[in-house]
Amino acid sequence: MRPAPALRLGVNIDHVATIRNARGGDHPDPLRAAEIAVAAGADGITAHLREDRRHISDRDIELLSKEIPLPLNLEMAATPDMTAIALRHRPHAACLVPEKREERTTEGGLDVVAGEKHIAPVVQALRDAGVRVSLFVEPDRRQLDAAVRIGAPVVELHTGTYCEAWLHHREAFEAERLRLAEAADYGASLGLEVHAGHGLTYDTVAPVAKMKPIAELNIGHFIIGEAIFVGLEESIRTMRRLMDEARAEVGAALK
Numbered sequence: 001m002r003p004a005p006a007l008r009l010g011v012n013i014d015h016v017a018t019i020r021n022a023r024g025g026d027h028p029d030p031l032r033a034a035e036i037a038v039a040a041g042a043d044g045i046t047a048h049l050r051e052d053r054r055h056i057s058d059r060d061i062e063l064l065s066k067e068i069p070l071p072l073n074l075e076m077a078a079t080p081d082m083t084a085i086a087l088r089h090r091p092h093a094a095c096l097v098p099e100k101r102e103e104r105t106t107e108g109g110l111d112v113v114a115g116e117k118h119i120a121p122v123v124q125a126l127r128d129a130g131v132r133v134s135l136f137v138e139p140d141r142r143q144l145d146a147a148v149r150i151g152a153p154v155v156e157l158h159t160g161t162y163c164e165a166w167l168h169h170r171e172a173f174e175a176e177r178l179r180l181a182e183a184a185d186y187g188a189s190l191g192l193e194v195h196a197g198h199g200l201t202y203d204t205v206a207p208v209a210k211m212k213p214i215a216e217l218n219i220g221h222f223i224i225g226e227a228i229f230v231g232l233e234e235s236i237r238t239m240r241r242l243m244d245e246a247r248a249e250v251g252a253a254l255k
């Protein structure tokens, strides 16, 4: 009997910092959120240090690196400033994301094909420092091929369009699910470790959790929003349970 392949949950705590920063004080504290995530069964903590520092701060990254016993996944733009910060903290992992100041959230994957030249040295510098690098990309074969060319060991598939389809274009949902599943299979066939995230909710997580090549999901906004109603520990535990149940179905199918 083969065990179900493991599926890790990285809890993104950016929006705890968004609420804190709305009043400029120190409450609610992202570090406390990370401690609750540890207790609730998260496998890692994810935080995006944006260039405009709209939520997570440099101090948050310092404290998360020092005080949280789980792997830290630092989301960052592929810029010299951010690379220097990442090299100072040497998080377990760094996920390179595109960043535009005016966007509300990360609105699309990194264009690795177009940006190969400037992304490759960042990947190399982080790898040399022992940081596990992932590239946040659209579920698109050309992007996965480019990720391999520049030596990234991990990709995170952008689930934004898939989640949008669930909300606003239900007729397109199955096609988007298949696009993700196909990209996950293709990435794994290239030897990439495949992660996924962005916009996932209780409604949309299970079909992604059932995609066997996917090793990790990074989820933030929905978990933090739901925590307003049920508490953070409960919202993480529920997400974890939905992921685990979906993955167990795949495991059962493998037996």
Ligand code: PXP
Residues within 6 Å of the ligand: 012, 014, 048, 075, 095, 097, 105, 106, 136, 156, 196, 197, 198, 199, 200, 218, 219, 220, 221, 222
């Ligand atoms: N993965 C990446 C690379 C992201 O940029 C984000 C958003 O910061 C997430 C996952 C989590 O997305 P959400 O907050 O919508 O769950």
